[in-house]
Amino acid sequence: MDLKDIELLETEISDTKELTQSKSLSTHKHITLVQVYFVAKDDAFLYLCENLILHEGDHVYVSGKMKDNIGIVVDVRHQFKVRPSKYERVIAKVDTKLQGEFYISNRFLLSFDRASLGKEKISQWFFSPQGEEPYISTYVPAPFPLDDLSQFPIQTARLERGIQYYKERRIVYLCIDDIYGYAIVQGSEYYEIEFVYRNKMIEDISCSCYCDGHCKHEFALLLELQNMVKMLPGEFGKEYNNSKYLAVIDKEVVWHMSIRWASKGSISFRSETEAIMVN
Ligand SMILES: [Zn+2]
Numbered sequence: 001m002d003l004k005d006i007e008l009l010e011t012e013i014s015d016t017k018e019l020t021q022s023k024s025l026s027t028h029k030h031i032t033l034v035q036v037y038f039v040a041k042d043d044a045f046l047y048l049c050e051n052l053i054l055h056e057g058d059h060v061y062v063s064g065k066m067k068d069n070i071g072i073v074v075d076v077r078h079q080f081k082v083r084p085s086k087y088e089r090v091i092a093k094v095d096t097k098l099q100g101e102f103y104i105s106n107r108f109l110l111s112f113d114r115a116s117l118g119k120e121k122i123s124q125w126f127f128s129p130q131g132e133e134p135y136i137s138t139y140v141p142a143p144f145p146l147d148d149l150s151q152f153p154i155q156t157a158r159l160e161r162g163i164q165y166y167k168e169r170r171i172v173y174l175c176i177d178d179i180y181g182y183a184i185v186q187g188s189e190y191y192e193i194e195f196v197y198r199n200k201m202i203e204d205i206s207c208s209c210y211c212d213g214h215c216k217h218e219f220a221l222l223l224e225l226q227n228m229v230k231m232l233p234g235e236f237g238k239e240y241n242n243s244k245y246l247a248v249i250d251k252e253v254v255w256h257m258s259i260r261w262a263s264k265g266s267i268s269f270r271s272e273t274e275a276i277m278v279n
Pocket residue numbers: 191207208209210211215216217218
């Protein structure tokens with residue numbers, strides 16, 4: 001849809017304590033009224049933004065009923081007169097800038113540099129800082145070899161769904177820093193998986209989903225990890241051995257988060273398809 005055609009709606013608020021802020025707002029210098037577009041809802045709403053300098057194209061999280069969705073700033077207004085209690089707030093700006101050297105391997109961009117594609121940065125692209133508290137689990141699985149998943153204790157139905165998820169390319173991000181692994185999987189929502197990979201063994205693995213026991217997200221990740229581990233020595237052995245670090249991200253995610261809405265920056269293609277530089 002054309003963003004200009006979006007009907008502007010005041011966001012509903014559920015909590016009247018915001019009213020107490022209204023006196024100071026009237027004299028506040030760093031307040032803007034921003035229009036935020038949510039791709040997931042194909043809709044845009046107005047929010048008040050305090051103490052964050054925003055530009056069109058920035059990705060943000062907000063309070064209120066859209067709090068779990070990342071949004072894109074499509075308009076920033078400095079001149080306005082509103083009742084502040086009628087509006088939810090922009091609560092965080094997300095760093096979507098990428099910098100560094102990336103390699104291409106099929107649908108993924110790869111980095112062997114801890115300063116690029118780090119999990120702290122990329123997890124913000126998927127998870128709101130207001131997200132639910134994580135589960136705790138006392139279950140620690142027995143170690144099993146990555147190349148023999150028949151030793152991974154999972155129900156058959158979940159295993160089959162995991163294979164499906166793998167085929168549907170639902171692993172959107174994967175990072176291995178020494179022995180510590182982290183991945184983001186797209187299920188009905190996004191989930192985080194943490195694991196330990198040492199001496200070709202998965203020593204521990206857990207997913208942030210509601211599942212009791214091992215889940216389809218974990219199985220899909222294990223299949224993707226098998227692929228990566230097979231591919232690394234031949235194609236990127238030198239790079240990986242130097243850093244003992246690998247981060248991969250789906251190219252589509254990079255396009256949507258870091259390039260599509262960017263208004264400046266540069267990309268250099270050093271050869272036809274070998275490397276992409278994003279500044
Ligand atoms: Zn899961």
